[in-house]
Amino acid sequence: MQPDTNYHPSGTLFVLSGPSGVGKNTVLRRAAERVRNLQISVSATTRKPRRGERHGVSYIYVSPETFAEMRDAGDFLEYAEVHDASYGTPAAPVREWLDAGQDVVLEIDVQGAMQVREHYPDLILVFLAPPSWEELATRLRRRDTETEEKIARRLANARQEMARIGEYHYLIINDQLADAVERFCAIVTAERCRPARQNLRGLLGEDRDG
Ligand code: 5GP
Secondary structure, eight states: OOOOSSOOOOOOEEEEEOOTTSOHHHHHHHHHHHSTTEEEOOOEESSOOOTTOOBTTTBEEOOHHHHHHHHHTTOEEEEEEETTEEEEEEHHHHHHHHHTTOEEEEOOOHHHHHHHHHHOTTOEEEEEEOSOHHHHHHHHHHHOOSOHHHHHHHHHHHHHHHTTGGGSSEEEEOSSHHHHHHHHHHHHHHHHTSGGGSOOHHHHOTTOOO
């Protein structure tokens, strides 16, 4: 068989957005256990770690100065200010994974998602929403790591983000965690089935006679 010179394996880039406290991280971690070749990008942030979070796993925790240096050096694929802290996606690992044909998920806010879309028009945008406002507020309070003032800011921000759901390709309501995980896995699988994302050379044959 001739080597396929036109085919460049490249992974698919996904974004998962949704209000703070909706369960994005839990859904992603569980999905990554079930779907092969799915990498989760770890963002850099200037916010302080919450109880139970780990450096290099939840986030890369940096000082505002280091964040500014990384930003000025062009290290970020996108960055944004969210709830008084800076968040950015380190570009290098994402590019390496995609070049190696691995799919990558960015867990970022709406502003960041739209920045990434400028460079990756094929980006698949997935929004995770709570079943109701009451449930979102309850989940944020249950987390018990924020003051009431911070919770109010997160809820106000959530309203703005939810207003932009129409710009996303998929919406998952996180009512039951297992269902949300299954839906996210189904979206990844469906996107992998698109002809444009598969190498059709072997299937169509090199020596078709027209
Ligand atoms: P939290 O502080 O609750 O972990 O995250 C707050 C918000 O920042 C969430 O909406 C989360 O998706 C968003 N976020 C986390 N990392 C990034 C990032 O690298 N870029 C952008 N634009 N948003 C991020």
